Amino acid sequence: MKEYDYSLDAIKGFSCILMIVAHIPIYFNGNERVFQIIASLAPVLFFAVSGVTTTFQARRKSFLSLFSFYVLFAVIGFSYNLMWRPDVQAFSVMDVPQIITLGVLSVFLLEKYLKPALVVYLLLPLLLFSVHYFIGNHLPDFPLKSMLFTETIGFTYFPWIFAFVAGVFAYRCSNKMNLILALGAALLLGIFSYGGLHEADFIKYNMSVKYFLLSLFVLFGAFFIFRRKRSYSPSNLILYFGQHSFLFLFTHLFFILTFDRLGLGSLHIVLMWGLVFGCTYVAMRILLWLNRYIDPYLNHPVPWVIIVLAVVAIPVLISNAELVILSEAALGILFSLNYKKLSSLMPANPSPRDRAALQEVIHEKKLNYKLISTYRTQLMGLAMLWVMLYHSTFDVSSVPVLGQLKAYGYGGVDIFLLVSGLGLYYAYRKNVGIATFYKRRLLRILPTYLPVVLIFCLLYWALGEMSFTDVILNLTTLSFWLGLDSRFDWYVPSLLVLYLLTPLFMYFFSVKNKVITAAAAALIGLLFSVVLSGTSLSYLLIFTIRIPIFFVGVLIGYLIEKKQAISQLNLLVYTGMLLLGVVLLVATQKYMTDYIWSYGLWWYPFILMTLPLSLFVSGLLQWIAGRGWSRFWFISFCGTHSLEIYLVHERMLTIGTDLRQGLEWSVNDPVLNLICVLLTLGLASLLKTAVTGLSARVKPGKRFMEQEKRLPQTDTASPS
Numbered sequence: 001m002k003e004y005d006y007s008l009d010a011i012k013g014f015s016c017i018l019m020i021v022a023h024i025p026i027y028f029n030g031n032e033r034v035f036q037i038i039a040s041l042a043p044v045l046f047f048a049v050s051g052v053t054t055t056f057q058a059r060r061k062s063f064l065s066l067f068s069f070y071v072l073f074a075v076i077g078f079s080y081n082l083m084w085r086p087d088v089q090a091f092s093v094m095d096v097p098q099i100i101t102l103g104v105l106s107v108f109l110l111e112k113y114l115k116p117a118l119v120v121y122l123l124l125p126l127l128l129f130s131v132h133y134f135i136g137n138h139l140p141d142f143p144l145k146s147m148l149f150t151e152t153i154g155f156t157y158f159p160w161i162f163a164f165v166a167g168v169f170a171y172r173c174s175n176k177m178n179l180i181l182a183l184g185a186a187l188l189l190g191i192f193s194y195g196g197l198h199e200a201d202f203i204k205y206n207m208s209v210k211y212f213l214l215s216l217f218v219l220f221g222a223f224f225i226f227r228r229k230r231s232y233s234p235s236n237l238i239l240y241f242g243q244h245s246f247l248f249l250f251t252h253l254f255f256i257l258t259f260d261r262l263g264l265g266s267l268h269i270v271l272m273w274g275l276v277f278g279c280t281y282v283a284m285r286i287l288l289w290l291n292r293y294i295d296p297y298l299n300h301p302v303p304w305v306i307i308v309l310a311v312v313a314i315p316v317l318i319s320n321a322e323l324v325i326l327s328e329a330a331l332g333i334l335f336s337l338n339y340k341k342l343s344s345l346m347p348a349n350p351s352p353r354d355r356a357a358l359q360e361v362i363h364e365k366k367l368n369y370k371l372i373s374t375y376r377t378q379l380m381g382l383a384m385l386w387v388m389l390y391h392s393t394f395d396v397s398s399v400p401v402l403g404q405l406k407a408y409g410y411g412g413v414d415i416f417l418l419v420s421g422l423g424l425y426y427a428y429r430k431n432v433g434i435a436t437f438y439k440r441r442l443l444r445i446l447p448t449y450l451p452v453v454l455i456f457c458l459l460y461w462a463l464g465e466m467s468f469t470d471v472i473l474n475l476t477t478l479s480f481w482l483g484l485d486s487r488f489d490w491y492v493p494s495l496l497v498l499y500l501l502t503p504l505f506m507y508f509f510s511v512k513n514k515v516i517t518a519a520a521a522a523l524i525g526l527l528f529s530v531v532l533s534g535t536s537l538s539y540l541l542i543f544t545i546r547i548p549i550f551f552v553g554v555l556i557g558y559l560i561e562k563k564q565a566i567s568q569l570n571l572l573v574y575t576g577m578l579l580l581g582v583v584l585l586v587a588t589q590k591y592m593t594d595y596i597w598s599y600g601l602w603w604y605p606f607i608l609m610t611l612p613l614s615l616f617v618s619g620l621l622q623w624i625a626g627r628g629w630s631r632f633w634f635i636s637f638c639g640t641h642s643l644e645i646y647l648v649h650e651r652m653l654t655i656g657t658d659l660r661q662g663l664e665w666s667v668n669d670p671v672l673n674l675i676c677v678l679l680t681l682g683l684a685s686l687l688k689t690a691v692t693g694l695s696a697r698v699k700p701g702k703r704f705m706e707q708e709k710r711l712p713q714t715d716t717a718s719p720s
Helices: 009-021 031-038 042-057 062-077 078-086 088-092 096-114 118-138 160-172 177-194 207-230 238-244 245-261 270-291 303-319 321-344 354-363 368-374 376-391 402-407 407-427 434-462 466-473 491-511 514-532 538-546 548-561 570-590 595-598 605-625 632-640 642-663 668-696 702-710
Strands: none
Touching: 009 042, 009 238, 009 245, 009 270, 031 303, 042 096, 042 207, 042 376, 062 088, 062 096, 062 303, 062 321, 062 632, 078 088, 078 096, 078 303, 096 160, 118 207, 118 270, 160 207, 160 270, 160 668, 177 207, 207 466, 238 245, 238 270, 245 270, 245 321, 245 407, 270 321, 270 368, 270 642, 303 668, 368 376, 368 407, 368 548, 368 605, 376 402, 376 605, 376 632, 376 642, 376 668, 402 407, 407 434, 407 491, 407 548, 407 605, 434 466, 434 491, 434 642, 434 668, 491 514, 491 538, 491 548, 514 548, 538 595, 548 605, 570 595, 570 605, 595 605, 632 642, 632 668, 642 668
């Protein structure tokens, strides 16, 4: 077994000590400024070691597992940002946790799938800095530019990812090479500095050539020094800080900010360093001891959902800066003590049983209808994300592809209805009786739907934005059918009517030609749509035009049961339907804008597009699953929580927008939407957990329970 390499912990520990020097809010002048400049390079060493440890993870973890963890790592890591900037503006700046997320994922993809030669890891830092230096500063503004290219503050992808890949090279190359590179960087720094040095040369965020060379000198020099040492004592204080560097990040900053507010900045700087150093060490010891009593409670996702919600909600709800700092410091320290617990909750590689269950689909080379059923949860998740993009309030119209995806995001509802029809076919085929069929449908939706409608409608009523009569009409779903402006939604009322019609449809479907029956039901829906177009009832078109897609879903369920193959002709027809639908979609929105709403023109193209789109996306998921990514954790989460997300997301956007206007928050649209998405996902998880728990306590009749046990969970009530 390979001996543990303590040099990486030592480098991190050294960077921790540098952080104390860099973060104490005293500005040096003259020669003393050198200390602060060198100390500001602590993140370079921290990122370099993160790049190295990522190569170890690439050998044993899946990308899905790592991606899931580091997305949450970045979000909860905003607690660190908020300690520096205790207001919502902190969400618009990337700091250490966020750039670590991007760096780790980048190195993981390189190492896992490209396996580049060692020299590539040496050339990449030069390339990344060149993109920043020669291109980044000359680009016009565009969405996410502040994440990619440095502006005035914050870490950005270019150039800071250089430290992650340079770290990999420094760890893998010979130590003599580290010495040569460190000396070479120092020599070049001396040459570039011959004409004199300026303060702007050493502002780390807007990285200059001189700062980049200084970074390389410190990085390769540190690896040379610490790798040269053959052995370390396990009790070494630098190792201790390195092994708990994430906890150090939050703890030392808390003491620095506390001492600054207590007016201790007048102390001699060396005393301040020693005071922060000593307090941080003692506090870390105490916190690690106390955490033994806390960590058993963090083995479940719910506490982590609460932590995520708290990190995001605190700066929104609390205006007192000191209270925000204190709260976020507590959350950050809790996270830094237990982040490995969170990592253990992430989806692992598929088990042998999971792989065996997928083999039939994965090894099936031809496209088939069963893929829609196999990946129906993932389809629902992708459709939900598409609808969330459509409902979002930030402008991406100038971004190629993304702008079009957002504009047509309402098409996610059609995918939900197709999958719902497919599920209902299997549910009804169990011959449980119409009464039981209706009971099961209502129990799928109403325990989640009614409490959410009640809470939000009562809130609107209390604020004077809705009458009590409207509250009742929303609870009964009549608000949609009456065309009220105060209606809560249209999807669930429409779905309940489709549930009501399903037994009648299935009666004819079971005794008549299946294709003709589905076509007749679709035609009836289209006739209703034509009659309603341009009238005062045209608000119903959002439902009637979707009727054909629902019953096509039922037909697909039948074709799957009969193991109907997809011929080359079918495939050609479906491709033509998709292309024709796209052409009609673009044409109607470009040339018929005056009739889109009153005639429902923007919904008709999805009658052609939904089945081919679902089929081809399922085929893509099958292709990905065949390459080992078979869990699809995030989109599966969105799929299983799609009803809850649908009910909460748009309301959170409305409330967030109203609060921003009422309280005059200077929060831009992307940040506001990110906050609302995070809150929505957290609330959706809590809502589903609560409803599931309460439902388990309710004891239905014995006969119903026996029928439930015999029936698979095949249908879905997921919305658009």
